[in-house]
Amino acid sequence: MKNPFYILLLVFSFGISTIHAQHELAYSLKVGDSFRIAQKAIQNIKMTMDDQDHNLTNTLEGSFQFKVQDELAGSYIIETFFEEIKLKTESDILGTLNDVDTSRESDADDMEANIFKGLLDSPFYMTLRKDGKIVKLEGADQLLESMLKSGGIEDASTKELVKQGVEKQFGAESLAASMEQMTYMFPQRSVGVSDSWNNEFTGDLTALNTWTLDYHDASEFKISCTSTIKLNTGEDTVAMELEGIQNSRAVISTESGFLKTLDVEQKASGTTIMNDMGGAEVDTTIDATINYKRI
Numbered sequence: 001m002k003n004p005f006y007i008l009l010l011v012f013s014f015g016i017s018t019i020h021a022q023h024e025l026a027y028s029l030k031v032g033d034s035f036r037i038a039q040k041a042i043q044n045i046k047m048t049m050d051d052q053d054h055n056l057t058n059t060l061e062g063s064f065q066f067k068v069q070d071e072l073a074g075s076y077i078i079e080t081f082f083e084e085i086k087l088k089t090e091s092d093i094l095g096t097l098n099d100v101d102t103s104r105e106s107d108a109d110d111m112e113a114n115i116f117k118g119l120l121d122s123p124f125y126m127t128l129r130k131d132g133k134i135v136k137l138e139g140a141d142q143l144l145e146s147m148l149k150s151g152g153i154e155d156a157s158t159k160e161l162v163k164q165g166v167e168k169q170f171g172a173e174s175l176a177a178s179m180e181q182m183t184y185m186f187p188q189r190s191v192g193v194s195d196s197w198n199n200e201f202t203g204d205l206t207a208l209n210t211w212t213l214d215y216h217d218a219s220e221f222k223i224s225c226t227s228t229i230k231l232n233t234g235e236d237t238v239a240m241e242l243e244g245i246q247n248s249r250a251v252i253s254t255e256s257g258f259l260k261t262l263d264v265e266q267k268a269s270g271t272t273i274m275n276d277m278g279g280a281e282v283d284t285t286i287d288a289t290i291n292y293k294r295i
Helices: 004-020 111-117 140-150 156-170 172-183
Strands: 034-049 052-072 075-091 095-101 124-129 134-138 196-201 205-216 220-234 238-253 259-274 280-294
Touching (some): 124 172, 140 156, 172 259, 220 259
Antiparallel strands (some): 034 280, 075 095, 124 134
């Protein structure tokens, strides 16, 4: 028969190991740290009207850089800028609708390409909480001005119309919501492997997220997420109202908390309202993959 004191030591030892198995998942950055991220997103859209399908594919590729400028109490100031952007939209009925690649030479009258070139090397600044929540974003107005200036738009009314369009994607609120999809992943408490926590993304895409710590060691940890999503875009001519699911998997550096890879899969369905066609409603499905990789 084992000594009761020996059994007590085993129980106590197990309790200590359980405590030690708790991990603080958070950004741990230093001023001067810099990270480059490559992104590729492929979005397949099927729109069905009068039993006819129209298939669209949006492909977005780009790279951007983050540099830690300052450390505050519980957060960091991160300088961020785009290095390269490629955007292509293809239709099985209409062919290629747009094809932008900022690494290519563009004609002076190619307004769309030049507008996107204005995104490059124009910094904005995120105040990033240690759990990845972006609590402030500054510099978006200068970014928009750079885009408009690069587009060479002189007519005041055209300039205002284009500004309204790009502001929906690159204004401070939209830009913060977009960036949070690759930063806002961590809990505000210590967790062990298999523990879960919740957070929420807001914006045109809203997501209720349940994250789980799947693996942890001294060099990296892995987390996964299941989400219910809603996509609501309020464009003047076309508005989407979709709901669906999203699954995410991330590999994170234990030392810094900055991602190594993040892979996202989305499936959503609902209705597209064609306001320029008398409010016609079109059945719509979206399948998308988004991949981020540190380079």
